[in-house]
Amino acid sequence: MTDKFISIEGISKRFPAAGGGTTTVFEDLWLGMERGTFTCVIGHSGCGKTTVLNVLAGLDRPSDGAVIVDNQSIEGPSLDRAVIFQSHALLPWLTVMGNVAYAVASKWRRWSRAQVEEHAQRFIALVGLSGAERKRPAELSGGMKQRVGIARALSIEPKILLMDEPFSALDALTRGTLQDEVRRICQETGQTVFMITHDVDEAIYLADRIVLMTNGPQAVLAEIVDNPLPADRARDDVHKHPLYYAVRNHVVDFLVTRSKSYTDADKAALDRRNPPIVRPGAPEPAIVSGESASPSWPGLSRPSTSHAG
Amino acid sequence: MTRSLTFRAAIVSILLFAAFVLVWHLATRGSGATVAMDPEYAKLMGATATTGKSAMPGPLDVGATVWGHLKDPFYDRGTNDKGLGIQLGWSILRVTIGYLLAVLVAIPIGFLIGMSPLMSKALDPFIQVLKPISPLAWMPLALYTIKDSGLSAVFVIFICSLWPMLVNTAFGVASVRKEWINVARTLEVGTLRRIFTVLLPAAAPTILTGMRISIGIAWLVIVAAEMLVGGTGIGYFVWNEWNNLSITNVITAILVIGVVGMILDQLLARATRAVTFPE
Numbered sequence: 001m002t003d004k005f006i007s008i009e010g011i012s013k014r015f016p017a018a019g020g021g022t023t024t025v026f027e028d029l030w031l032g033m034e035r036g037t038f039t040c041v042i043g044h045s046g047c048g049k050t051t052v053l054n055v056l057a058g059l060d061r062p063s064d065g066a067v068i069v070d071n072q073s074i075e076g077p078s079l080d081r082a083v084i085f086q087s088h089a090l091l092p093w094l095t096v097m098g099n100v101a102y103a104v105a106s107k108w109r110r111w112s113r114a115q116v117e118e119h120a121q122r123f124i125a126l127v128g129l130s131g132a133e134r135k136r137p138a139e140l141s142g143g144m145k146q147r148v149g150i151a152r153a154l155s156i157e158p159k160i161l162l163m164d165e166p167f168s169a170l171d172a173l174t175r176g177t178l179q180d181e182v183r184r185i186c187q188e189t190g191q192t193v194f195m196i197t198h199d200v201d202e203a204i205y206l207a208d209r210i211v212l213m214t215n216g217p218q219a220v221l222a223e224i225v226d227n228p229l230p231a232d233r234a235r236d237d238v239h240k241h242p243l244y245y246a247v248r249n250h251v252v253d254f255l256v257t258r259s260k261s262y263t264d265a266d267k268a269a270l271d272r273r274n275p276p277i278v279r280p281g282a283p284e285p286a287i288v289s290g291e292s293a294s295p296s297w298p299g300l301s302r303p304s305t306s307h308a309g
Numbered sequence: 310m311t312r313s314l315t316f317r318a319a320i321v322s323i324l325l326f327a328a329f330v331l332v333w334h335l336a337t338r339g340s341g342a343t344v345a346m347d348p349e350y351a352k353l354m355g356a357t358a359t360t361g362k363s364a365m366p367g368p369l370d371v372g373a374t375v376w377g378h379l380k381d382p383f384y385d386r387g388t389n390d391k392g393l394g395i396q397l398g399w400s401i402l403r404v405t406i407g408y409l410l411a412v413l414v415a416i417p418i419g420f421l422i423g424m425s426p427l428m429s430k431a432l433d434p435f436i437q438v439l440k441p442i443s444p445l446a447w448m449p450l451a452l453y454t455i456k457d458s459g460l461s462a463v464f465v466i467f468i469c470s471l472w473p474m475l476v477n478t479a480f481g482v483a484s485v486r487k488e489w490i491n492v493a494r495t496l497e498v499g500t501l502r503r504i505f506t507v508l509l510p511a512a513a514p515t516i517l518t519g520m521r522i523s524i525g526i527a528w529l530v531i532v533a534a535e536m537l538v539g540g541t542g543i544g545y546f547v548w549n550e551w552n553n554l555s556i557t558n559v560i561t562a563i564l565v566i567g568v569v570g571m572i573l574d575q576l577l578a579r580a581t582r583a584v585t586f587p588e
């Protein structure tokens with residue numbers, strides 16, 4: 001059971017409801033993550049993704065169950081697990097350097113100021129913000145703020161990176177650049193990453209495994225999609241891969257229809273400890289590949305327009 | 310556009326002031342009826358009765374007095390005749406000491422209340438009862454226990470500055486954004502370091518707003534307190550000049566109190582701006 005690096009073991013979360021009683025956000029949730037893997041969670045708003053992430057971060061305690069990391073149960077926040085918050089959460093009275101240095105000085109408490117700043121500088125450069133060290137968050141664009149948040153999280157060289165919709169507030173171009181950076185950094189440093197997103201393409205590009213959650217309340221982890229795309233995929237041609245739309249359609253199909261229509265009977269039938277692992281495009285789930293892989297690969301999707309001109 | 314607005318506002322201010330001074334001057338020019346009387350009796354009656362001079366000083370009289378005080382603010386000719394500067398100095402000294410003592414007490418307790426829901430609930434009834442008490446109501450108790458009129462005034466300043474700072478600090482600390490606290494928690498920052506690196510800077514604008522309210526109240530209260538305890542200070546000066554029936558000096562003191570109050574308020578306003586950072 002604890003052969004996984006991170007092991008979520010039967011956690012549930014209940015909040016007191018308005019009229020007495022409790023609402024169950026999710027219940028009996030199991031998920032394992034291996035060292036160095038990138039896991040993305042997708043699910044509709046309010047299904048409990050942030051709650052799971054907060055439990056993983058140690059900021060919140062589950063009502064039941066436990067999370068084991070590296071054979072130790074999580075008791076609280078730790079410097080081994082860095083969090084990139086949904087709303088960047090920079091300290092507005094500190095400069096870019098101040099924000100990153102604050103994290104560095106918290107991890108290595110005996111370091112001199114020069115050591116701390118040099119280390120912080122390295123991570124500021126890594127996210128491409130050299131030259132903006134002395135600026136305060138209010139003087140930065142949304143994308144730059146998010147990058148400071150990333151630099152701050154990476155600077156403490158965590159074992160695990162937890163990201164809550166880190167790119168959702170950004171324009172497409174900035175988002176793409178940051179996705180590339182995060183992917184490169186994670187591959188170089190062998191991070192284990194847990195990331196929440198609403199963007200299917202982002203999940204397919206970044207994740208090794210995509211975890212699908214049904215709608216809340218009483219959300220369940222319906223299935224795990226094993227990403228069949230090669231590890232050396234690049235952002236500009238990942239969508240040309242023959243299996244790309246197989247994966248994409250499978251996930252979108254889940255979000256559009258199956259996440260709502262997941263009945264109590266389905267939930268009862270689910271083996272929560274071992275949720276089904278699906279590998280779209282592989283011989284087995286033929287429904288997906290049969291329907292959509294052929295028309296969308298490659299360049300055949302819109303034959304009428306290409307002939308008209 | 311804003312520049313011209315400021316400029317136009319300044320013009321209007323000057324015009325209003327000029328109009329006020331003019332009306333004041335005309336109203337106090339002196340048109341009271343004069344009665345012929347025995348010169349010995351006239352001396353006793355003073356200028357109001359003999360030459361029709363208004364009992365209220367005009368702007369020119371006050372201007373001359375202000376100028377006189379400005380020229381020589383620090384003279385000391387005995388207990389009841391000290392320069393305005395000396396009197397002001399005493400008042401500011403008392404306010405500063407009482408206020409700083411209040412800062413030392415209010416901010417730590419405010420942090421305690423803001424950080425601990427238990428202490429917040431436990432101390433709430435005391436604060437609710439003590440806060441609405443007029444600071445001057447403490448004066449007899451202070452005089453009885455401290456047995457020193459100057460220190461009693463300081464105590465009254467302390468008590469009246471305490472509450473706005475305490476309440477604002479507690480509120481500011483309790484409403485620090487959860488995310489910022491979570492940042493510190495994920496970095497395993499200890500309580501003391503968290504107080505100084507996250508809570509204090511995040512709550513600083515609210516705390517300083519409380520401090521600004523406090524200094525305003527302290528400056529209001531010191532005048533009344535010094536009228537009661539006597540001896541020195543701008544409040545005593547006002548009362549003393551009233552006993553001398555020197556309305557010119559009273560008006561001068563009123564002006565000076567207003568100006569000093571404004572300066573104190575602006576100092577705190579500046580400090581507030583210096584610690585406020587937009588997100």
Ligand SMILES: Nc1ncnc2c1ncn2[C@@H]1O[C@H](COP(=O)(O)OP(=O)(O)OP(=O)(O)O)[C@@H](O)[C@H]1O
Pocket residue numbers: 015016025044045046047048049050051052216
């Ligand atoms: N402190 C709380 N008290 C009561 N209910 C809460 C609390 N925090 C979260 N919830 C409920 O738990 C559910 C899950 O919240 P959560 O923030 O995890 O959603 P999410 O999946 O992250 O949504 P989004 O995609 O919009 O960020 C929501 O229905 C929310 O109403």
Ligand SMILES: [Mg+2]
Pocket residue numbers: 049050051086164
């Ligand atoms: Mg969320």
